Amino acid sequence: MNRMADRIAEKVRQIKGSGIREFFDIAQRMEGAISLGVGEPDFVTPWSIREACIFSLEKGYTSYTSNWGLLELREALSDAIYKESGVYYEPEGEILITTGVSEAFDLAIRAIVNPGDEVVLHEPSYVSYTSCTIFAGGTPVCVDTRVEDEFRLRADRLEEKITDRTKAIILSYPNNPTGATLSRKDLEEIADVANEHDLLVISDEIYGRLTYEGTHTYFTSLNGMQERTILLNGFSKAYAMTGWRLGYAAGNKELIEAMMKIHQYVMLCAPITAQKAALEALRCDEEVEKMVSEYNRRRKLIVKGLRDIGLSCFEPKGAFYTFPSIQITGLTSDEFARRLLKEEKVVVIPGSVFGPCGEGFVRCAYAVSHHKIKEALERIGRFVERNR
Amino acid sequence: MNEKDRGKELEIVKILEENARISDSEIAQMVELDEKEVKGIIAELEHRGIIRGYKAVVNHDKAGIEIVQAIIDLKVSPERNMGYDAIAERIARFPEVKSVRLVSGEYDLSVLVSGKTMHDVAYFVAEKIAPLEHVRNTVTHFLLKTYKENGEIYGEEEKGKRLAVTL
Numbered sequence: 001m002n003r004m005a006d007r008i009a010e011k012v013r014q015i016k017g018s019g020i021r022e023f024f025d026i027a028q029r030m031e032g033a034i035s036l037g038v039g040e041p042d043f044v045t046p047w048s049i050r051e052a053c054i055f056s057l058e059k060g061y062t063s064y065t066s067n068w069g070l071l072e073l074r075e076a077l078s079d080a081i082y083k084e085s086g087v088y089y090e091p092e093g094e095i096l097i098t099t100g101v102s103e104a105f106d107l108a109i110r111a112i113v114n115p116g117d118e119v120v121l122h123e124p125s126y127v128s129y130t131s132c133t134i135f136a137g138g139t140p141v142c143v144d145t146r147v148e149d150e151f152r153l154r155a156d157r158l159e160e161k162i163t164d165r166t167k168a169i170i171l172s173y174p175n176n177p178t179g180a181t182l183s184r185k186d187l188e189e190i191a192d193v194a195n196e197h198d199l200l201v202i203s204d205e206i207y208g209r210l211t212y213e214g215t216h217t218y219f220t221s222l223n224g225m226q227e228r229t230i231l232l233n234g235f236s237k238a239y240a241m242t243g244w245r246l247g248y249a250a251g252n253k254e255l256i257e258a259m260m261k262i263h264q265y266v267m268l269c270a271p272i273t274a275q276k277a278a279l280e281a282l283r284c285d286e287e288v289e290k291m292v293s294e295y296n297r298r299r300k301l302i303v304k305g306l307r308d309i310g311l312s313c314f315e316p317k318g319a320f321y322t323f324p325s326i327q328i329t330g331l332t333s334d335e336f337a338r339r340l341l342k343e344e345k346v347v348v349i350p351g352s353v354f355g356p357c358g359e360g361f362v363r364c365a366y367a368v369s370h371h372k373i374k375e376a377l378e379r380i381g382r383f384v385e386r387n388r
Numbered sequence: 389m390n391e392k393d394r395g396k397e398l399e400i401v402k403i404l405e406e407n408a409r410i411s412d413s414e415i416a417q418m419v420e421l422d423e424k425e426v427k428g429i430i431a432e433l434e435h436r437g438i439i440r441g442y443k444a445v446v447n448h449d450k451a452g453i454e455i456v457q458a459i460i461d462l463k464v465s466p467e468r469n470m471g472y473d474a475i476a477e478r479i480a481r482f483p484e485v486k487s488v489r490l491v492s493g494e495y496d497l498s499v500l501v502s503g504k505t506m507h508d509v510a511y512f513v514a515e516k517i518a519p520l521e522h523v524r525n526t527v528t529h530f531l532l533k534t535y536k537e538n539g540e541i542y543g544e545e546e547k548g549k550r551l552a553v554t555l
């Protein structure tokens with residue numbers, strides 16, 4: 001019999017496992033470690049949302065829902081999107097409830113990519129875009145974003161990567177891991193590129209509510225973009241609902257219908273319990289505002305602290321990440337993260353995990369208490385002092 | 389005051405309402421002012437009577453401090469030209485009284501009274517509050533157990549169960 005490894009599908013073999021998994025395991029087990037490595041809120045889901053979920057269970061809501069998701073939830077989402085962006089999506093046909101944005105992204109990519117199609121995405125970025133594109137048979141094409149541009153995707157660099165095989169652009173702002181946001185002007189320039197080359201856009205705006213200066217501009221609200229954009233969003237970050245796995249996609253009827261075809265066979269529907277809770281979440285604006293102001297205070301604390309240590313750190317205006325440069329230590333970002341964990345028990349994520357151009361940076365999440373941020377900064381300060 | 393300064397001032401109030409012991413330098417970082425400006429704004433807030441005090445929220449049971457508290461509902465006849473203010477202010481002056489609020493509904497004033505023993509509290513109500521000229525009726529509710537005070541839950545702190553690392 002051949003080795004099992006040889007029987008694994010080629011596409012899957014092509015994807016490298018995370019090289020730092022063992023480092024994660026150490027972090028998970030270490031006593032007294034402070035983790036700035038967590039990509040999710042430290043808040044527990046607001047009580048009124050949890051309470052609504054419990055109530056739904058008491059009432060016996062335990063069945064499948066429509067493949068599209070509860071109509072009531074799609075209607076509420078349609079209203080919420082309209083209120084925030086001025087863009088209207090039909091609850092019937094233009095909105096699909098999914099099991100997190102992760103599923104929504106996978107559906108979107110699979111719905112539009114033919115073998116050999118290219119998908120342009122910016123790096124550093126969240127790790128699943130590249131892999132999902134490969135699983136779908138597409139070719140990811142990366143555009144580097146740079147610290148001197150505050151990690152904004154520049155339309156001219158984007159355009160350089162477009163070929164006649166390009167099918168879509170993936171946008172992910174506010175960005176994980178950099179915390180970068182795009183201005184309306186940046187977005188308009190990207191919209192021009194999409195128009196000119198007649199491309200689809202998948203815009204993952206999961207961190208949209210976590211925008212600290214100015215307000216988030218929905219890409220789909222720009223002139224002509226509603227037709228060619230698949231908007232992805234979900235409840236994980238703004239409502240502190242990561243474990244509920246609930247997201248949605250909104251867009252052109254035919255695109256959403258195509259995604260729905262895949263969704264109905266692989267997922268059937270998102271969990272009803274999470275959908276019931278989400279209905280309550282949409283009424284929790286005040287709780288969200290409170291969490292956002294708290295993140296904002298932490299953001300200022302950590303950015304100032306990192307700069308005081310001597311790490312150059314551009315000002316992130318969204319999500320809950322900072323992306324300081326560690327170049328003054330002369331270490332690679334992987335060495336930096338490993339040694340910092342071993343010597344000072346602080347977890348940060350090497351920037352290189354999010355694409356080669358993340359080398360020289362580390363991601364520090366500030367979704368932790370003030371107290372922990374201060375302690376972590378002290379430890380990082382000692383470490384940098386020894387290694388500069 | 390311009391809108392920006394007003395914004396900073398409100399932000400500082402919110403921060404202190406959450407945690408009154410936070411240092412001026414930390415506040416300064418969070419609102420992007422220097423420490424001296426923060427000190428100035430806080431002094432001004434105190435001077436204008438916007439910030440009325442800084443007090444710890446203490447779980448007396450846990451601290452082993454014996455204290456008896458009661459909410460007293462009062463029916464009061466308002467006075468000509470003064471409404472409820474005169475009587476409310478008069479009651480508020482007793483140190484045993486921890487808070488006085490005008491409320492809607494069947495009763496008019498809700499008064500929180502604190503003492504060492506049940507007898508102390510009952511005696512205080514009978515001797516000092518009930519006989520007041522405009523007080524028509526009182527109902528005393530002794531507090532048996534506190535679950536949440538001033539936004540702080542007294543039970544076990546709820547901790548998230550996050551993994552140490554997620555991308």
